[in-house]
Amino acid sequence: MxxxxxxxxxxxxxxxxxxxxxxxxxxxxxxxxxxxxxxxxxxxxxxxxxxxxxxxxxxxxxxxxxxxxxxxxxxxxxxxxxxxxxxxxxxxxxxxxxxxxxxxxxxxxxxxxxxxxxAGREEARLIYLGVAHGSPPDPGKRRLVMDIGGGSTETIIGEGFQALERESLQMGCIATTRRYFGDGRLSRKRWKEARIELAAEYQPFAERYRRLGWHEAMGSSGTIKAICDVSVKMKLTKVSVTDASLEAIRDKLLDFENISDIKLPGLSAERRPIFAGGLLVLDAAFGALGIERMYVSDHAMREGVLYDLIGRGSPEDPRAESIRAMQARYGVDLDQAARVEATALSLFDQAELAWGLDGDSRRQLAWAARIHEIGLAIAHSQYHQHGAYLVEHADIAGFSRTEQQILAALLRTQRRVINPSSFDKLPDRLVASVQRIALLLRLSVLIHRSHDRDPLPVVELDVDGDELLLRLPKRWLDGHPLTLLDLETERETLAGFGRRLTIRAL
Incomplete structure (x- = not known):
């Protein structure tokens, strides 16, 4: 649905x-x-x-x-x-x-x-999306995109508007400057040792990237743009950074003994204190990945976020595709997931106005229903916990960490006792709505516990604050005594969570 x-x-x-x-x-x-x-x-x-x-x-x-x-x-x-x-x-x-x-x-x-x-890899996807829209790649040609931020560096290979490989490393212009030049002193010996250390960070994926290959490399954001500006002002290149221009800038930089002494053509005073760290990261990347030339894009993650916003409002929402991929990867029973989702959304529609829920909550509930059984791929015992762990810690394209923590909370609380700490990682502004849709998911999972393929009769739900009134046809309840027992147990469980559930026959 x-x-x-x-x-x-x-x-x-x-x-x-x-x-x-x-x-x-x-x-x-x-x-x-x-x-x-x-x-x-x-x-x-x-x-x-x-x-x-x-x-x-x-x-x-x-x-x-x-x-x-x-x-x-x-x-x-x-x-x-x-x-x-x-x-x-x-x-x-x-x-x-x-x-x-x-x-x-x-x-x-x-x-x-x-x-x-x-998360770092999702940041990488958005960076690639922004660069790709700013400079559309040639059809069928792959592109390497690199972004050196203040604390991390993202490296992506993509084709068209799709990121194929995404990596995020804990190195950036500020972090690297503090790590290797925290006292402000520059030296060729220190640079060489630091470059070897940083190059080693690329080794786990460098061979894979080289093997996949790319037709052009592009850098985004301020660090690479600043290096390109220096290269152009030094008349080393016209519109790019090359391995030769990078070497020349590095040699010129290391003529200075202290970061505060750096004076390079085209380098702003604002960028000077963190330039050495950024240059070091790019120098290591060129060597480890075998980059020969890198052009600069005016687009970066923020533009990618804008285009992702458009995608989120369309049938091509990348999050929906990621959920489908998880269903396939963990062998989800698609019919059962669809039954739980249909019931959950029916309950949502009946509670939406009274609880002040919105479209985001509806989507989160639907996605949680589609993957609520992924933990079964690990073990039946505690499968809700296994599923929550997978969702919280996996790289899921299109989802922010916050969104993954919402899904994890929903999966973790879909059955058994509800631990209030399951919602601790969520922003306070989201806790109430996530707790409420968690209740809807619990009821839907419980009603479909038998995996019965027969159509479910009309289920009515009225909510008033922390009180829920659930109505099911008497004939259906009489024919499903185990479900009725589960509902009675759920009433006791929710009472311990400060919620009151009343069950009535229609």
Whole structure:
């Protein structure tokens, strides 16, 4: 059964993408016109969030004000846009926080919109999507795309608009500068040793990338653009970075003894403190992957997020395709999944208004129903726990970490006792709605526990706050005594969770 979508995009609608990078925060606002995006506003602010990481999962409080002030300015620009037309993503630095909600809660308040944490490989997919739309690749030709951020580096091989290989490494211009040049001193010996260490990070996938191959390489975001600018100003290249120009820039850089002394043509004062780390990452990548020339794209993850927003409102939603792939990978009983989904969505439609649920909740419930049995591929015992683990920790194209944690919570609480800690990783703003759709999934799974292929009669549900009234035909209940017993047990389980379930015969 199809899920209920948010209102389709219309000509003139505005969309916004916010990228909370480890070095800079970006916002792009675009107008949807004739199926295309027309960029009408770009805002970038250097925040250097990664500078606040303390190596123990904490964030220096001194970086919070500049991050929140920036988001407040972004929020003023997109205050009138509906939530379905705005997507804000946090990347590597927030991924490393031991308690990301300590940052996300005030950040969401400042922005006025929800913020999702995106995993490294999903970040890579969005980067490729942005670059591919900015410079459409030639048909049938593969492209290598690389993005060096403040805390991580994403490397992708794609064809057309599809990312074929995605990797994310814990190295970026800020993190690498701090790691190898934290005292500000530069030396050729230190550079050589660091380059060997970084090149080793590419080894697990370098051979695979080389074997797959690509026709051209493109870099996105500020670090690679800054290196290209220096290459052009030094008259080494015209519109790209080559292995020879990279070597020349490196040799020139290492003529300086300290980062504060660096003076290179085309290098801005803002970029200077983190340039060495970014150059080192690119130098190691060129060597490990055998890159000879790299062009620069003006597009990056934020543009990819905009195009992904369009896809999310269409039948080609990448998340739906990922769910289908999981069903195939784990051998899901598709008929049973469809039965559970149909009942879950029927219950949702009856509870939607009273509980204030939205289209996002409906989609999450539908996807959870489609893959609720994937844990059976591991073992029947505790299969709900196995399924939750798979969903939470897998790389699922199209899903942010936040969305995967929602699915994991739904799968983990589909049966047996509901542990309130199952919802601890979710933002506070989402807990109530996720708990409610979890109840709907539980009832649907329970009603279809027998895997009976016979059509289910009308199931009626009334909800009022924490009270649920479920009505089923008496004849059907009489013919399914085990289900009736399960419903009675469920009533006791929900009572322990602070919910009241009443069962009546029609």
């Amino acid at each position: 199809p899920t209920q979508d948010t209102p389709p995009l219309k000509d003139g609608d505005l969309l916004a993408a916010v990228d909370l990078g480890s070095n800079s925060f970006h916002m792009v606002v675009a107008r949807y016109v004739l199926g295309q995006l027309r960029i009408i506003d770009r805002i970038k602010e250097t925040v250097r969030l990664a500078e606040g990481l303390d190596g123990r999962g904490g964030l220096d409080p001194s970086v919070m004000p500049r991050a929140l002030d920036c988001l407040a300015r972004f929020g003023q620009r997109i205050r009138t846009l509906p939530p379905s037309r705005v997507r804000a993503l946090a990347t590597n630095t927030v991924r490393q926080l031991g308690n990301p909600q300590a940052f996300l809660v005030p950040a969401e308040t400042a922005l006025g919109h929800g913020i999702e944490v995106v």
